[in-house]
Structure formats: C-alpha cells, structure tokens
Amino acid sequence: MLQTIDHELLRTFVAIVDHGGFTHAAKAVNRTQSAVSMQIKRLEEDVIQRQLFERQGRRMLLTSEGTTLLGYARRILDLHGEALTMLRQPDMIGKVKLGVPDDYVMRFLPGILKSFSHHWPLIDVEVHCAPSSVLLNRHKDQLDLSIVTREVGNEIGEILLQDQTVWVVAGSHTTHQQSPLPLALFEEPCFCRRHACNALSRVGLSYRVAYSSPSLATLQAVVGAGLAVSAWMKSLVTPGMRILDEADGFPPLPDASIVLLRASDTPSPAVAGLAQHIIEEFKL
Structure with missing residues (x-):
C-alpha cells in the first residue's frame, strides 16, 4: 500500500526552508524546536527515507532530494488550503x-x-x-x-x-536650476498638476510643462533622465530621486489623500x- 505524507510534516518542512532554519520555523508553526526536529527526522527516516537537509556551518541547505520535495510540498499545501477554502467558505469564490x-x-x-x-x-x-x-x-x-x-x-x-506632495528631480542632475523650469506632470484633470503650476506662479518661477502623461512610470523615466522636475506623493519617490524644498526655491505643496x-x-x-x-x- 502506497505510504502517504502527513501534510503537517510538509508544512514544517516548507517553514524551515522559508524561515531559514529550525528556530524561526518552530515559531511559524507554533511548535517547539525539538518537536520540529523530530518531525523532520520522521519525514527523512520513516517517510521519504532520504536526507532533505545538510548543514554548512549555521546554514541549512537543501539536498537534491529536498529541492525536489519542496516543489511538491508547496503544491500539496496550496491544494489543501484551496480545498478547505472551497468547502468551508464556498461564498469566497x-x-x-x-x-x-x-x-x-x-x-x-x-x-x-x-x-x-x-x-x-x-x-x-x-x-x-x-x-x-x-x-x-x-x-x-x-x-x-x-x-x-x-x-x-x-x-x-x-x-x-x-501623504505629502513633493517636488522631485533626478539626484544626479541640476534640472531644477533651468529657466524656464521644465516640468513633467500628470495629464489634466489632476489637482497635483494644478497645485504645482499655481505654486510656481505664486513665487514667480517661470516654467513650462515639457512632458505630460497619465502614467507615473513615464514621469519617473523622464525625471530620472534629468529632463524635467515633477511633483507627486512622497511615498512614491524612488531611490535616485531628490526631493526639492524651500531651500532650493521650491514652494511647499498641499498634502493628498x-x-x-x-x-x-x-x-x-x-x-x-x-x-x-x-x-x-x-x-x-
């Protein structure tokens, strides 16, 4: 008769791989470290009859058999969760x-x-x-x-x-010193665009909307290339961008929700x- 694998053993096995060792895996599956060790020993010796991990210093590395089992284990656990979801909460489809x-x-x-x-x-x-x-x-x-x-x-x-709306420029460029100031802004209607233009007009900074797009990715590419200055929410600022403020001569902008x-x-x-x-x- 074909032997089956207890899905809890597979869950512990996957947790060890995902959390990088027995200690963190024990917390993830809510068991003691010794219980996790016993589960893996049972899986290796009684069920699979193959070594699944090998130690290299403090690191736990998968053997070739362990790598093979990992793919199957994830699929089995996913199907297990899917079946329970379907049967217990059929309205969640x-x-x-x-x-x-x-x-x-x-x-x-x-x-x-x-x-x-x-x-x-x-x-x-x-x-x-x-x-x-x-x-x-x-x-x-x-x-x-x-x-x-x-x-x-x-x-x-x-x-x-x-979130705060901020002025941004490529960190390695001085585009913000050009006059008129080249801007890359969202297409109309956009209140960030309106606030940016109004703020520059109030402080007497000459500008032109050199680039206009509905896509943030496009604006980021334009700014990143040093072609323009833009304004968007602070949480969307990416590495390599520099935030401009009043010390750079740029007026503050209203927050957005x-x-x-x-x-x-x-x-x-x-x-x-x-x-x-x-x-x-x-x-x-």
Missing part, C-alpha cells in the same frame, strides 16, 4: 473588479494581491488601471472597489493614507475580503 491608478501599481498592489491570494486563492481579481479622475466616474457601475487620489478636505470613501471607494454598501464576501486586505496593506 468569484471575481472582484478593482480600479487603481498606475501610480500605486508597483508601490502597493503586489503586497495587496499576494496577501489576498494567499487567503482566498479562488477569487479572480480583475485590475483596471486608469487615472483617479476616470475611476471616480466608473466606480459605481463598473468597478467593485477603487483606490483613488483626492485632495485633503475633499475626500469621499475611506481614507487609506494622507489616498482613499478606498466601494461601489456597494452591501458588498459580497469576496469584495469585502479584498477591501480588508487593501486597508491592512496601507497600515504597513
């Missing part, structure tokens, strides 16, 4: 339509989707990328959830984060689940 500006795709979306997929692997997430102004017009009838940017004091929905919009006051469990994961990600 379906599709959620999420609207988000591309500003936040790289900064926030990976963590949100990874966490959500881990807990609810059977829900399909349909991501719609568009500027906040477009999402505001679509969120009621075309989207379940939307993450958008709003002016402070003009928020609707649930505030996820309030990132908010979560729900299309319905009585969302499905799937929509409510994703909303909660979004909220938790912005707390980090």
